[in-house]
Amino acid sequence: MLDYSASAQSMRSSEIRRLMKLAADPSVISFSGGMPGTALLPVKIVDELFGALTSREREAALQYGPTSGYPPLIESLSAYLTSRGISLSGQELIITSGGQQAINLVSKVLIDPGDLVVTENPSFIGALAAFMSFQAHLVGVPLDEEGISIPGLQKVFDERLAQIKMLYLNPVFQNPSGVTYSEARKKALLEKLGGRAFCTIEDDPYSELYFDDRDKPLVTPLKAMASPELPICYIGSFAKIFGPGFRLGWLLGPQELVDKCELAKQSMDACSSTLSQVLAHAYLSKGKLPGFLASVRPVYGRKAGIMLKSLADSMPEGVTWTQPRGGFYIWVTLPESMDATRVFNEAIKKQAAFVIGNAFDPYGVKNNCFRLSFAHTPEEKIEQGVKIIAEAIRNTPNR
Amino acid sequence: MLDYSASAQSMRSSEIRRLMKLAADPSVISFSGGMPGTALLPVKIVDELFGALTSREREAALQYGPTSGYPPLIESLSAYLTSRGISLSGQELIITSGGQQAINLVSKVLIDPGDLVVTENPSFIGALAAFMSFQAHLVGVPLDEEGISIPGLQKVFDERLAQIKMLYLNPVFQNPSGVTYSEARKKALLEKLGGRAFCTIEDDPYSELYFDDRDKPLVTPLKAMASPELPICYIGSFAKIFGPGFRLGWLLGPQELVDKCELAKQSMDACSSTLSQVLAHAYLSKGKLPGFLASVRPVYGRKAGIMLKSLADSMPEGVTWTQPRGGFYIWVTLPESMDATRVFNEAIKKQAAFVIGNAFDPYGVKNNCFRLSFAHTPEEKIEQGVKIIAEAIRNTPNR
Numbered sequence: 001m002l003d004y005s006a007s008a009q010s011m012r013s014s015e016i017r018r019l020m021k022l023a024a025d026p027s028v029i030s031f032s033g034g035m036p037g038t039a040l041l042p043v044k045i046v047d048e049l050f051g052a053l054t055s056r057e058r059e060a061a062l063q064y065g066p067t068s069g070y071p072p073l074i075e076s077l078s079a080y081l082t083s084r085g086i087s088l089s090g091q092e093l094i095i096t097s098g099g100q101q102a103i104n105l106v107s108k109v110l111i112d113p114g115d116l117v118v119t120e121n122p123s124f125i126g127a128l129a130a131f132m133s134f135q136a137h138l139v140g141v142p143l144d145e146e147g148i149s150i151p152g153l154q155k156v157f158d159e160r161l162a163q164i165k166m167l168y169l170n171p172v173f174q175n176p177s178g179v180t181y182s183e184a185r186k187k188a189l190l191e192k193l194g195g196r197a198f199c200t201i202e203d204d205p206y207s208e209l210y211f212d213d214r215d216k217p218l219v220t221p222l223k224a225m226a227s228p229e230l231p232i233c234y235i236g237s238f239a240k241i242f243g244p245g246f247r248l249g250w251l252l253g254p255q256e257l258v259d260k261c262e263l264a265k266q267s268m269d270a271c272s273s274t275l276s277q278v279l280a281h282a283y284l285s286k287g288k289l290p291g292f293l294a295s296v297r298p299v300y301g302r303k304a305g306i307m308l309k310s311l312a313d314s315m316p317e318g319v320t321w322t323q324p325r326g327g328f329y330i331w332v333t334l335p336e337s338m339d340a341t342r343v344f345n346e347a348i349k350k351q352a353a354f355v356i357g358n359a360f361d362p363y364g365v366k367n368n369c370f371r372l373s374f375a376h377t378p379e380e381k382i383e384q385g386v387k388i389i390a391e392a393i394r395n396t397p398n399r
Numbered sequence: 400m401l402d403y404s405a406s407a408q409s410m411r412s413s414e415i416r417r418l419m420k421l422a423a424d425p426s427v428i429s430f431s432g433g434m435p436g437t438a439l440l441p442v443k444i445v446d447e448l449f450g451a452l453t454s455r456e457r458e459a460a461l462q463y464g465p466t467s468g469y470p471p472l473i474e475s476l477s478a479y480l481t482s483r484g485i486s487l488s489g490q491e492l493i494i495t496s497g498g499q500q501a502i503n504l505v506s507k508v509l510i511d512p513g514d515l516v517v518t519e520n521p522s523f524i525g526a527l528a529a530f531m532s533f534q535a536h537l538v539g540v541p542l543d544e545e546g547i548s549i550p551g552l553q554k555v556f557d558e559r560l561a562q563i564k565m566l567y568l569n570p571v572f573q574n575p576s577g578v579t580y581s582e583a584r585k586k587a588l589l590e591k592l593g594g595r596a597f598c599t600i601e602d603d604p605y606s607e608l609y610f611d612d613r614d615k616p617l618v619t620p621l622k623a624m625a626s627p628e629l630p631i632c633y634i635g636s637f638a639k640i641f642g643p644g645f646r647l648g649w650l651l652g653p654q655e656l657v658d659k660c661e662l663a664k665q666s667m668d669a670c671s672s673t674l675s676q677v678l679a680h681a682y683l684s685k686g687k688l689p690g691f692l693a694s695v696r697p698v699y700g701r702k703a704g705i706m707l708k709s710l711a712d713s714m715p716e717g718v719t720w721t722q723p724r725g726g727f728y729i730w731v732t733l734p735e736s737m738d739a740t741r742v743f744n745e746a747i748k749k750q751a752a753f754v755i756g757n758a759f760d761p762y763g764v765k766n767n768c769f770r771l772s773f774a775h776t777p778e779e780k781i782e783q784g785v786k787i788i789a790e791a792i793r794n795t796p797n798r
Contacts (some may be wrong), residue, residue, distance in 0.1 A: 013662060033463075041461040043454070050449055055442070062440040062642030064432075095670040097496055097646075104667050108532075129666035133507070243461030245673035247496075263412060267528035268503050269496040273672040274644035 004204035013129065015354070016359050019344060023353030031352045031372040034175060034328055037303075042288075049282040053150030061278040067266045069095030069250075070277035076284035077250060085224035086234065092258035097272045098236035098267065099249035100203050104130045105261040105268070106233050106251070110199060111136045115165035118156055120148050122331070122360035124175045127168050127203065127231050136165070140362035143321070145327070147171060147181030150188050156193075157179050162265070164198045172328025173206035176360045176371035180218050180325055190226050199257065200230070205237040205249075206327035208293050215308055215325050221357045223252070233257070240328075241289060246276035297326075303374040303382060304330070310386035316394055321372075328375035333368065337398040340370040346392035352385040412528065415758050418743060422752030426782035429752045433574060433727055436702075437775070439573035439695045440642050441687075448681040460677040466665045468494030468649075469676035476649060482636035484623035485633065491657035495664065496671045498604050498636035499649035503529045503564070504660040504667070505600060505632050505650070510535045514564035517555055519547050521730070521768070523574045523602065526567050535564070538759035544721070546570060546580030549587050556591075563597045571618050572605035572726025575759045575770035579617050579724055589625050599629070599654065604636040604648075607692050609725035610700030617724065622651070632656070637679055639727075640688060645675035696725075702773040702781060703729070709785035715793055721770075727774035732767065736797040739769040744746040745791035751784040 023032040053061065060070070068074070073095060078088055096102040103126070111117065113135035119128065121140025131138060139160070141152040150171060154162070171181040181189070193200060200222075207219035223234040233253035238246050251258060265271075283289060304324055311321050311330070318335040332354075334340065340356040347353060357369035372389075374382060422431040448582040452460065455782075459469070465775060467473070472494060477487055502525065503542075510516065518527065530537060534793050538559070540551040547568060555563070570580040580588070588601035592599060606618035607759025622633040632652035637645050650657060682688060703723055710729070717734040731753075733739065739755040756768035771788075773781060 035463050038462065040459050041458055043457045043461065046461065047457070052596070058442045058446070059437050059440055060644070062442065062445065062644040063437065064434050064638075064643040097672075100666065101668045126669065133663060133666050205749065239463075243674075244463040245459070245461040245677075247668060247672040264532060266412070267499065267525060267532050268667065269500045269646060270525065271646065273496075273646040273675050274674050275642075275675060275678075278644075279674075314401060 022348050028351045028353050029381045031377055032353050032355050033376045034373050035244055035376050038297060042292055043287050047281055055201050061275040065271045065274040067271050068262050070274055073277045073281040076103055076281050080284055091252050092255040093252045094258055094262050095272050096249045096251050097269055098234050098247045100126050102235040102249050102251040103127050105264050106201060107131055107134045108264045109260045110165050116160055116163040117166045118164055119168045119362050121362055122176050123362055125359050128362055138362035143177055143179055144337050145179060147185035150192060153192060153293060166198060167200045171222055172204060172205045173324055176329050177331040178322045178324030178327055178329040186222060193230060200232045202232055203235045205240050208241050209300055212324035242280060242283055246280060248276050248280050250270060272278045303379055306382045307374040310383040314387050314390035328373045332370050332372060336368055338368050340367045342396045343392050347389045350388040352388035408798045414651040416552045421747050427752050428780045430776055431752050431754050432775045433772050434643055434775050439698060444687050448678055456677050460674040464670045465668050466687045467661050469673055472676045472680040475680050479683055489627060490651050491654040492651045493657055493661050494671050495650050496668055497646045498634050499525050501634040501648050501650040502526050504663050506530055506533045508659045509564050509598060515559055515562040516565045517563055518761050519565045520761055521575050522761055523569055524758050527761055537761035542576055542578055544578060546584035549591060552591060565597060566599045569602045569623055571603060572723055575728050576730040577721045577723030577726055577728040585621055592629060599631045601631055602634045604639050605726035607640050607700055614724050641679060641682055645679060647671060647675050647679050654766055702778055705778060705781045706773040710783040712790035714788050727772045729771045731769050731771060735767055737767050739766045741795045742791050745794050746788045749787045751787035
């Protein structure tokens with residue numbers, strides 16, 4: 001039952017929903033949605049893949065599939081993960097209804113009310129909501145430009161290690177900050193995690209979206225670097241490398257845990273859309289992914305560049321922001337005394353929008369910051385939107 | 400966390416999965432799966448609908464949609480439900496990832512560990528698993544040929560009314576029994592429910608699949624007959640009227656409750672497949688449903704007829720079965736002293752399979768019964784499969 005944490009979540013969620021609704025007005029220049037640009041959806045590829053399905057595949061697409069996933073997709077996805085340097089040996093891989101469901105399944109299996117879930121601060125709103133819906137207690141560890149703070153993590157270990165059930169991380173092009181862990185930070189983190197029994201969730205939806213091919217080494221998953229004994233659940237998604245509308249993700253992790261997740265999925269939605277899975281398998285097995293990624297990476301890079309330049313050109317003194325090397329997001333920090341909701345209320349008058357910072361704070365409090373997504377906004381509107389927000393900041397009185 | 404009830408569920412579930420795996424061997428004549436016949440999937444209709452999508456719809460299909468559902472589908476589905484005699488006034492309708500997710504969402508919102516959920520006995524395995532995953536206590540009320548036993552229900556009310564959180568019913572062409580509530584039973588039931596505060600879930604995936612048009616009055620939903628104040632959650636599915644592979648269902652119920660379910664869905668899978676929803680909307684709005692149903696109803700009716708005749712021809716004395724007027728299932732009852740798992744073990748040697756009765760017993764015990772599904776088995780194999788099972792019954796010693 002959704003009780004105390006849910007009602008806090010519900011209040012925050014309803015405030016955020018109110019702001020998101022305002023941002024959804026088509027006349028608003030919105031940097032709110034964490035979704036691909038419409039022009040970057042693989043409409044033609046899907047047409048082609050659909051047209052080339054065999055009659056057997058067409059039938060399979062309309063029928064139930066195994067809860068663990070459409071077997072040919074499990075196979076083509078395994079090949080993809082192997083190509084990313086991830087060993088599947090001793091691990092179990094299941095298809096989920098988006099990365100969101102993978103997070104929810106691990107939470108359902110592991111979290112008892114009151115258990116500690118440690119996250120980056122700021123962290124992904126959908127994960128926070130899932131953890132809270134199982135009545136977890138959230139502990140946020142600060143994120144700096146190289147990743148989660150190791151002293152910050154050590155402090156939680158020192159004080160509350162026994163109560164930690166999960167550590168949730170999004171190490172590459174993080175949502176909402178755009179931060180990517182440095183190699184040194186990843187190594188220090190893995191060292192710190194060595195021998196720990198709690199489950200680490202590595203959520204990795206954005207890592208294929210680097211702007212510059214030379215940054216490819218940056219996106220190596222923790223799962224590919226870690227010792228096989230470390231209980232890491234590696235979660236990925238087709239949302240940003242194919243399309244969100246398929247609602248497909250995956251969960252790769254220790255066999256026993258993922259088997260329990262499969263059991264939980266059985267009573268959650270029986271299986272993920274087979275239609276989506278048949279198309280995702282065709283997409284991977286026909287080698288369409290690399291070409292698609294090559295076509296979208298420079299576009300996202302250009303959008304990010306325009307946004308970064310606009311921020312540099314128009315933001316008042318005292319405002320800082322991150323420098324993403326991929327993904328969808330830039331994180332803007334205002335002077336301590338300012339409140340992002342008040343800035344939002346100013347900006348929306350002139351029809352620009354973003355997501356306020358406290359949505360991403362595990363404690364739901366810190367709000368002198370906000371998330372800009374450049375992914376969905378048409379290029380030619382980015383500068384204007386940023387200017388409106390800069391103006392709104394100037395017009396917002398301090399608290 | 401999945402604990403005590405989950406481990407019971409897990410044990411039963413792993414036994415059932417073991418039997419289902421045996422049944423999945425393609426050389427086995429299987430009456431196990433509750434899924435449409437492959438030849439009855441609307442492959443051509445989907446090709447046609449996909450080909451006719453506008454470029455706007457193609458884009459929408461690949462993008463995120465609102466958690467509550469793709470708005471045009473909400474509209475076309477509302478029209479469909481209205482045509483089924485259901486009033487939407489004061490109610491909230493959301494799209495779910497199959498009927499299974501709708502059951503799960505209501506459970507997530509309502510069930511605290513130890514709460515009572517009352518079900519028919521036998522009842523749908525997927526619902527039982529969902530309730531148990533939230534640590535509900537299950538109470539089964541016997542089902543007779545006219546529906547749930549009213550004295551049986553009264554007994555639970557007399558003894559434990561205050562602890563009841565939910566009543567779960569599948570009144571039309573019930574899974575697993577094939578039983579349909581008589582009009583008199585529905586009225587008696589609604590009278591008994593009048594003024595009760597607990598939530599009634601009416602799960603209604605099969606009602607469009609009557610074999611004979613004259614039976615149409617039988618399939619009127621409780622939701623269409625009940626007073627608007629009665630808290631009934633009406634759950635439906637596209638699995639049997641379009642295709643399971645879309646993974647689409649719906650939940651219609653009291654606004655406040657369904658709003659909470661929407662919030663829970665947000666952290667469960669964010670939204671259901673938009674690709675599926677765009678196609679389901681095209682299917683409904685282009686009027687394809689009635690023609691499809693008209694084409695499959697006689698086929699299911701014929702299959703049921705063959706199975707009923709085969710049962711009459713081959714079953715030994717003391718074995719009884721239900722007479723479905725629609726849907727997918729026949730429920731077979733063996734003499735008290737017999738055990739369906741032992742019959743299964745005999746039948747599978749000769750390559751015929753079904754689902755054992757205790758899978759559907761809320762207490763996981765009663766096993767002198769089993770479910771036959773005629774929906775997925777090729778017509779020409781039904782008689783042979785039933786003969787094998789009849790022979791297996793003859794060869795199974797009593798306990």
